[in-house]
Amino acid sequence: MQRRKFVRTAGLGSAAVAASATLAAPAIAQSMxxxxxxxxxxxxxxxxxxxxxxxxxxxxxxxxxxxxxxxxxxxxxxxxxxxxxxxxxxxxxxxxxxxxxxxxxxxxxxxxxxxxxxxxxxxxxxxxxxxxxxxxxxxxxxxxxxxxxxxxxxxxxCQMGGWFRKEINTLDDMKGLKMRIGGFAGQVMARLGVIPQQLAGGDIYPALEKGTIDAAEWVGPYDDQKLGFAKIAPNYYYPGWWEGxxxxxxxxxxxxxxxxxxxxxxxxxxxxxxxxxxxxxxxxADNPKALRELVASGVKLLPFSAPIMEASFKAANDVYAETMASNARFKKIYESMAAFRKEEVLWFRVAENTFDTFMARQSAANKI
Missing domain, CATH: 3.40.190.170 (Bacterial extracellular solute-binding protein, family 7)
Known part of the structure; x- marks a missing residue:
């Protein structure tokens, strides 16, 4: 009997706890x-x-x-x-x-x-x-x-390298190019002879259409397709080294x-x-399909040449050194990021990049 009484009492206790919990939640919400x-x-x-x-x-x-x-x-x-x-x-x-x-x-x-x-x-x-x-x-x-x-x-x-009216094969092709690209990337591009322009996303297409700019970078295939850049600048470069x-x-x-x-x-x-x-x-999920459709529509998918990548890397490091020399706040945060990057790249070289490179070869061989 006592056992049955205990079970009944325990059951009532559990119900009471559940009820109090149910009541407590709105009370807490009401206090916010x-x-x-x-x-x-x-x-x-x-x-x-x-x-x-x-x-x-x-x-x-x-x-x-x-x-x-x-x-x-x-x-x-x-x-x-x-x-x-x-x-x-x-x-x-x-x-x-x-x-x-x-x-x-x-x-x-x-x-x-x-x-x-x-x-x-x-x-x-x-x-x-x-x-x-x-x-x-x-x-x-x-x-x-x-x-x-x-x-x-x-x-x-990682973003794409942008849309260009003409092909960019050498460093000389960069000189005098008016490109929608801002911030540090704009400063680095300026070292290569590009004239950087900072424009909001909604202003890029009109600028390309009017010839105010010769090239523009935005994000990647899915968004770029929506903005219609391919209609005016059909040369689509990669990678966007300024935005890994x-x-x-x-x-x-x-x-x-x-x-x-x-x-x-x-x-x-x-x-x-x-x-x-x-x-x-x-x-x-969305970029692969968009990229296929862009290429099918006549877009030329092109990599930046090795000389352009190497020159850009050197110019970027020069800009960082100059900025750190004059801006203590930038120096403090950049040095933290750069030290972290060094360790991360070493680690990614061991497993991540090795796996990705192998799978890329299988894709190129039409095995996947």
């Missing part, structure tokens, strides 16, 4: 403030992966907070132009934005290290540096001077970040991590 933030993106809605990352982030945050924390997303130009996201956050126009840190190279070259620099890290290496190599903390120590807190939120993977990856960031006003309840901060970080993985996967 209702927030309605605005996010301005650097990208147009037509770029469903870059712009879509912001929408995914917003949806995850809303679902995880039972709509207590809502983030309304605006595309480039709806509130501010695509290259003014950081400014809008600094002056309090919006609470947050989704963009590429290197768009603000003009403010300080150190911004470029948050996205990509020529001959820098690949996608996995960048993620490793940010999460386990001290990169995120170093960048946020820098961003705080601009009242910004940054969280990695998306990556395009391209990390996007969610920028948040530092004061807004600091006032967020810890659960909201955790949810926002988790949403950014999810979006980061989703974006890499989407590009990896």
């Amino acid at each position: 403030p209702e927030l309605k933030w605005r996010l301005t993106s650097s990208f147009p809605k037509s770029l469903d992966t870059l712009y879509g990352g912001s929408e995914r982030l917003s949806r995850i945050v809303a679902e995880a907070t039972d709509n207590k924390f809502q983030i309304r997303v605006f595309s480039a130009g709806e509130i501010v132009p695509g290259l003014q996201v950081a400014d809008a956050i600094q002056n309090g126009t919006v609470e947050m934005g989704h963009n590429a840190s290197y768009y603000y190279f003009g403010k300080d070259p150190t911004f470029a290290l948050g996205t990509a620099v020529p001959f820098g890290l690949n996608t996995r290496q960048m993620d490793a540096w940010l999460t386990n190599g001290g990169g995120e903390q170093l960048l946020n120590d820098f961003y705080k001077d601009y009242n910004i807190y940054g969280i990695a939120c998306g990556n395009t993977g 990856c391209a990390t996007l960031h969610t920028f948040i006003g530092l004061d807004k970040w600091n006032m967020l309840p810890k659960p909201y901060q955790a949810i926002l970080r988790a949403a950014c991590a999810d979006t980061n993985a989703w974006m890499v996967g989407k590009y990896d």
Whole structure:
């Protein structure tokens, strides 16, 4: 009898615990403030992966907070132009934005290290540096001077080398070329005789069409196909040595970040991590088909020559040395990234690259 009584009592106890847990969840949710933030993106809605990352982030945050924390997303130009996201956050126009840190190279070259620099890290290496190599903390120590807190939120993977009206076979072919390319890559290209131009994504096609520029780089086959560059500049080069990856960031006003309840901060970080993985996967899934279609339409797929790659590598290292000599903040972060890169490249040479190279040979032999 006592055993049966114990079981009944234990059963009631379990039910009571379950009931209290059910009641506790809404109570916790009710204790969280209702927030309605605005996010301005650097990208147009037509770029469903870059712009879509912001929408995914917003949806995850809303679902995880039972709509207590809502983030309304605006595309480039709806509130501010695509290259003014950081400014809008600094002056309090919006609470947050989704963009590429290197768009603000003009403010300080150190911004470029948050996205990509020529001959820098690949996608996995960048993620490793940010999460386990001290990169995120170093960048946020820098961003705080601009009242910004940054969280990695998306990556395009290694990019293509861009679209050119004419073939680029030698270094002499680079001289006098007007190309949409900015930041450190623009400085490196300038050493090769290129005239760099910084343009937002939505402005590239009109500039190519009017002849204002002779070449342009953007992302890769999936996005480039959408923007229609092949109609004007049919020579498609690879690789984009200036972007072995391209990390996007969610920028948040530092004061807004600091006032967020810890659960909201955790949810926002988790949403950014999810979006980061989703974006890499989407590009990896969509680029092959787009590239096949572009080539089938008459696009010439061409590699940069070895002399151009070697000259670009030397020019990049010269630019880094000069920048480090005059910019202590850049020097501190770049040296961390460069040391991490050295170890990563050694490791990747052992297993990753060996495996990839073997599989590439099988593909070339039509065995897979």
